[in-house]
Amino acid sequence: MALPEQPAARHRAVAGTFTERVRGAKDWDAPSPVEDWTARDVVRHLVEWFPSFLSAGAGIDLPKGPSVDADPVAAWQVHSDGVQALLDDPETANRELTNRHIGTLALPAAIDQFYTSDIFMHTWDLSRATGQDDRLDQDFCAAMLGGMEPMDDVLRASGQYGPRVAVPADADVQTRMIAFIGRDPFWTAR
Numbered sequence: 001m002a003l004p005e006q007p008a009a010r011h012r013a014v015a016g017t018f019t020e021r022v023r024g025a026k027d028w029d030a031p032s033p034v035e036d037w038t039a040r041d042v043v044r045h046l047v048e049w050f051p052s053f054l055s056a057g058a059g060i061d062l063p064k065g066p067s068v069d070a071d072p073v074a075a076w077q078v079h080s081d082g083v084q085a086l087l088d089d090p091e092t093a094n095r096e097l098t099n100r101h102i103g104t105l106a107l108p109a110a111i112d113q114f115y116t117s118d119i120f121m122h123t124w125d126l127s128r129a130t131g132q133d134d135r136l137d138q139d140f141c142a143a144m145l146g147g148m149e150p151m152d153d154v155l156r157a158s159g160q161y162g163p164r165v166a167v168p169a170d171a172d173v174q175t176r177m178i179a180f181i182g183r184d185p186f187w188t189a190r
Contacts, residue, residue, distance in 0.1 A: 002139040007112035008087035025130040032129035033187040039129040044068040057097040
């Protein structure tokens with residue numbers, strides 16, 4: 001089943017799946033597929049990088065919840081609810097985000113392209129770290145992979161993606177996407 005294309009609806013679906021994984025986590029100190037990160041660090045990354053990106057680029061401050069160290073579930077929920085409220089606000093459609101690396105974009109498109117996509121990819125990381133269902137929407141995996149592959153050099157140079165991991169030529173699209181972003185799709189917790 002394909003994810004919705006409208007930014008607010010897509011965020012609701014993607015963040016909803018991530019929320020299920022957050023609520024299902026039992027060991028926040030479990031290692032994750034991201035080198036030197038635990039399950040807690042996956043949540044920390046999503047809760048901590050986006051507010052400053054949004055504030056600097058659009059002058060918007062999201063509500064602050066407890067720290068991820070104190071309560072990763074509540075920290076994620078407050079953060080996710082704040083992003084969803086922003087996307088659901090009809091005035092957001094008239095706002096823009098400006099960043100020296102990406103230029104100026106409509107705010108909903110910027111959130112969708114940079115943040116919702118990040119949640120989607122990190123859902124796999126958190127799922128693997130915590131032993132939960134790691135299946136992602138195959139259509140969105142294909143769309144993301146198709147959009148990222150032509151920008152391979154730029155993405156690698158950003159430092160946000162590790163080296164592409166080799167996988168069999170007949171691997172499914174999720175495996176190929178996970179490998180493209182620098183994760184070992186066959187990673188399991190020690």
